[in-house]
Amino acid sequence: MTDKNIQLSIGSMSCAGCVASVERALNAVPGVESAVVNFAEHTAEVSGNVAAQALIDAVIAAGYEAAELSGTEEESEEKEAAEFAYYRSLLKKASVAGVVGASLFGMMLLSVMPSLDGGGRIFWAMVAAVSLFVLVYSGGRFFTGAWKAFKGHNANMDTLIALGTGTAWLFSTLILIWPGMVPAEARHLYFEAAVIIIALINLGAALEMRARGKTSEAIKRLIGLQVKTARVVRDGKEIDVPIEQVGLNETLRVRPGEKIAIDGVIIDGHSNIDESMISGEPLPVEKQVGDEVVGGTLNKSGTFLFSATRIGKDTALARIIEMVRQAQNSKPAIGRMVDKIAGVFVPVVLLLAVVTFLVWFNFGPEPKAAYVLLTTMTVLIIACPCALGLATPISIMVGVGKAAEYGVLIRNGEALQRAGQITTVVLDKTGTVTEGQPAVTNLIPAANWDEARLLSVAASIETGSEHPLAEAIVAAASERNFSLSSAEGFEAIAGHGVRAQIDGRAVLFGNRKLMDDHSIALSELPTEAARLAANGETPMYLAVDGAAAGIVAVADPIKADSKAAIARLHKIGIKVVMLTGDNAATAAAVANQVGIDEVIAEVLPADKSAKVAALQTSGEVVGMVGDGINDAPALARADVGFAIGTGTDVAIESADVTLMRGSLHGVADAIAISIATVRNIKQNLFGAFIYNSLGIPIAAGILFPLFGILLNPIVAGGAMAMSSLTVVTNANRLRLFKPEGAQS
C-alpha cells in the first residue's frame, strides 16, 4: 500500500451510467478519499489510504471487472533520474575536496608550506578555514548522519568517517591556536588528510553507486520488456492506445515483429512467438487460436488477434518482476549471521580506537601526541562495515537476476543458498523427463478381440478420467472417429487404474496389479507387456466381464534435451533419481535412455513425499522437480522444490524455484547459478573480513614495533573507499557467469 494514487483498469463498463456505479462502489471502500472513473479509457483513479485489492474486490462485487495498472517503468525511470542526480552530487563533492586536498598535498610534497611560526600561522589559519568549508560542503552529511545516529544510540559508517576526519581537523586547529600544547616534533597538521579522505570516500561512493546500478540490470531488463502502447480493436477500428487504457477482454491486434502488449488468448490467426526473454526458451513457440500469449514477448511471423486476459499488475511479466524484486531483497541464513556482526561492528571499532589510543599513549614512543592521533584516526577511517553488510545482498541481487535471465525464478535467498547444496535431484517422470503429452503407440488385442473394439472400450472408460494417459487414449479414439459409450459407476483406483460399467458389462482398465487383484487370466499378454515396457511404453490391460481383452500401450516421448540436462547434473556431482507412479519396466526403460541413476517406480502420488523424506533421512539434500500441482507435497517436503514446465504461468508461487520453460536444463542452470552466487558471497565475506581483520590492526600500528610501519590515514581512507567498491565489483562478475552447458 502506498499513498500514491492507485490506477485501476475497469472492464465490462457498457455505458456511461456504469461510471456512477463503479465510482459509488469505490467510494464505499473504507479509506478511499476520492475515486474518479474515466469511461473513455476504462480506468479509475483512486486516492486514499487503501489496498488495491480492496478496490478490485469492490468493483467485482458491483458486477464489473478490475485490475491494478502497473507503473513499474515510470518508477524505474524516476529512480534512475534520482540516482543519477545523487551520483553527480557525489562527484561534485569529491571534486571540490579532491582539488583542495591535492593542492595542499602537492604543496607539502614541494615543501612550500610555511612553518607554524610567525606569518605562517595566517596561512595555516586560511587552510583551516578552507578545510572546514570542504568538510562541511563535501562531508557535511557524514557529520549530520553521525550525530543523528548517536542520538538514537546507534553508530554507523558516518560515525567513523566523521570521528576520523573531525578529530584530524580539530586536533590540527588546536595546535594552530595553541602550538605549545604539544612538543615541537608533534606539531604536524592533518588538514590535507581530512580533506583527501573526504574526497576519496565521496569518490568511492560515486563509483560504488555506478557499479551498483549494474547489479540491478536484470530487473531493468525485465521492466524494459513492458510495452507502452497497444493496438486495440474498438468498434471495428484498430487504434493505438497507452497500455494503461487496455481493458480486460478487449481485443488486440499484433503484427509481425511487434511485441505483445499484455497477456491474452489468441482468438484469430497464428504465429511463431519468441518467448526467450521471459522463459529462457531459445526457440520460437508456435501459437494458434486458443493458445495463451504473454505480454513482453515478441511476435515473429504471423499477425493475429487476441483477447486480453490479464492486465496491469496481474500480467505474468509484472508478477515475475515482483517475484524477482522480492527475492533480490531477501537474505539467506549466511547473510543473517553476518548482519549480527555488522550490527555491532561500529561500536566495537570505537572501542578499538580507544584501546589504540591508550596503548600508544602509555607505551608509544615520542612524540606521543602525533602517534596517538595518527593511529587512532587511521583505525576509525580504515574500518569498513559497509563491505561486510553489502557482501551478501549484492551477490543475491545479481544471482537472482542472473537466474531470471535463464527463465529460472528463485523464490528467495534461502532457496538460492540451499539449491547450491543439493546432492540428489529427484525427477517426476511425466511432464518432467518426458513431454507429458502421451500418445497411443500399440494396441494388442486378446483372442476374439480386435484393435478397434479394444481402443473403443478403453477410450469409453477413460472418458471420465483426468489422467494424462487417459487423455491420450480418448484422443486416439476420437482421431479414428470411434463412437464412445458412456461409463457408469466410474471409479478410479489410485495407482492401479479404473473400473466402470459399459453397456452393462464390467470393465477394468489398468496395470498388472489391478488384473491380479481381480484374478484376471492374462495368458500371453504379460510377455507382450514386458516387451513394450522395455521400450519405454506404458502397457495397460483391459478386462471385460472378468476376461482379458488386450493391451493398450501409451508412450510419452522423452524431451529432446532431458539426457543432456541430466548429464550436466552428473557433471556437477549430483545423483539423479526418478520417482514415478508408472510401472517399473517402463520407468527403467526411460531412465536408461536418459542416464538416470536410480528409479523408484510404482509410487502412489501420496507416497512421493515419503520417498523424498526417506532420501533426506539418508543424508541427501534433495531437490524435487515436478509439475507443482500433482507433486506439491513432495515439492514442499524437498529441501528445494522446482516447479517445472509451468510456461509463463507463474501461478505456482509456492515452489522454491519456478522454471519458466519445460526443460530440465533449468534445474542445472538454477543449481549452477546458486553455486556461483554462494561462492561469490563467500568471496565477498572473506574479502570483507580479511580486509577489516588485517586493516584495523595494521592501522592501530601492530607492525610498528617490528618493522616501524605505520599506515598513512590517506591510504586508509583510499582503502576504505575501495573496499565496498571491490565487493560490488566482485558481485558484478556474476553478471558474466554462464552455467556450463546452458542452452541460452
Added chain:
Amino acid sequence: MMSFVVNLLAVALMGFIVWWFWLARPGAERVSGSGAIEVLVENGVYSPARIEVPQGERVTLSFMRRDPSPCAEKVIFNELDIALDLPLGEKKKVVIGPLSTGEYSFSCQMQMYRGSLVVQS
C-alpha cells in the same frame, strides 16, 4: 597526574561507548490505536528509530525516504521476512502484525540504518 587523568578519561569513554550503544535504550515513539506511524529516512538514520506498539494490533509503518544515498533504498525486517523498496521522496507503507511481544529489528541492507519495532504486552 596528567597521564592518570588521560587514562581515566579513556576508560570512562570506553564505558560510555558500551553503555550508550549496548545498554541504554533510545527513546521510543509509543503508538496505540490506528493510523500510520511515519518513519523518516534521512541523514543515515530512521526517525523514530525505536517504535513501541501494543501487542495484538496491526501496525502500519509509513517510510518516507529523503536520503538519496543508495544505502537507504531498502528497509528489511529480517525476523518478519519483509523487504521494502523505498523510492526517494515517496511514502511507502507496510502493514505489520499483529505480532507477539518482542523486539523486531529493521535495517538497511548493510545494517547501518537501524531501527526496532518493540511489541509490548
